[in-house]
Amino acid sequence: MPVSWAEIDAFIRVAVLSKRCQWAWKLAVLMRYTGMRCNEARLVRWDHVQDNWIHLPADLCKTRRGRKIPIAGDLLAFPTEWRDHSGSLVPDLPDGARYKRSTVIQAFSRLWEKAHLEERVPREAFGHIPGRANSSPTHTFRNCFSSQLKRAGARWEAVEAVLGHYSSIGVASHYDFLDDLMLEAVELVPPLNSEVQTVIALTAAK
Numbered sequence: 001m002p003v004s005w006a007e008i009d010a011f012i013r014v015a016v017l018s019k020r021c022q023w024a025w026k027l028a029v030l031m032r033y034t035g036m037r038c039n040e041a042r043l044v045r046w047d048h049v050q051d052n053w054i055h056l057p058a059d060l061c062k063t064r065r066g067r068k069i070p071i072a073g074d075l076l077a078f079p080t081e082w083r084d085h086s087g088s089l090v091p092d093l094p095d096g097a098r099y100k101r102s103t104v105i106q107a108f109s110r111l112w113e114k115a116h117l118e119e120r121v122p123r124e125a126f127g128h129i130p131g132r133a134n135s136s137p138t139h140t141f142r143n144c145f146s147s148q149l150k151r152a153g154a155r156w157e158a159v160e161a162v163l164g165h166y167s168s169i170g171v172a173s174h175y176d177f178l179d180d181l182m183l184e185a186v187e188l189v190p191p192l193n194s195e196v197q198t199v200i201a202l203t204a205a206k
Contacts, residue, residue, distance in 0.1 A: 002147035003140045005190055007117055008032055011137070013196045014115040016203055021107045023092040025200075026082055028108075028141065030090055033075040033189050035145035035163050037062060038104055038138035044089045052076065054089075056164075067164045070179075072186040081204070104138060112137040145189070154185035162186065 012032070015025035030041045040060050048055050049071070058066040084091045094103065112118060121140055142163065149159050158181035160166075191197070 003121060003144040005144065005148060006193065007120060008141060008144055009193045009196050011111060011115045011117060012192065013199055015111050016196070016199050018111060023090060024107050024111060026090045026092070027104070029078055031138065031141040033072045033186065034069050035142050036069065037142060039101060042090060042093060042104060045087050046083065046089060047087065049089070061164060063164055065166065069162055070183045070186050072189050074191045108137050149185055149188050152188045154188050155181045158182045158185040
């Protein structure tokens with residue numbers, strides 16, 4: 001069974017309450033709503049946002065092919081509230097986190113256990129490469145995004161395009177209407193549950 005939105009939200013709640021790495025929940029929210037890879041989400045900047053689309057340059061993408069990702073309505077308010085002088089879409093990242101994958105892996109693995117999700121998805125199941133060293137729950141966000149949107153009725157080729165799996169959709173990547181399908185797909189991402197929203201609001205008010 002794929003990871004559920006409820007389980008992702010349980011992780012985010014724990015991350016919000018963590019004093020040790022406040023940046024983690026912001027990174028998690030961005031990945032939850034966009035399906036971005038961790039390496040993409042932690043390096044994306046405000047310069048890459050135009051007209052409610054994130055335009056990822058090729059050098060940030062694993063495939064070395066740039067792509068664009070629509071920003072779901074519920075996500076729009078979050079980065080605006082976080083915006084600071086750094087120019088990063090996810091502020092407060094420690095200096096090493098933008099460049100060292102291990103920094104994020106350690107933080108997310110610790111929070112995953114703290115959210116009592118270790119039994120649901122054990123650490124050895126993280127990632128998508130069997131036996132991968134330093135695997136992390138970060139890839140479960142991407143798996144959840146993909147599987148849950150397809151279950152909710154999003155067009156398969158639209159979800160694959162958002163994820164950057166262009167080799168999977170072939171000629172469909174050139175369809176003029178693909179942008180509309182991508183927008184429809186991300187709008188199927190449910191809002192954060194009310195408990196998480198309350199915790200975020202209370203934390204911001206402090």
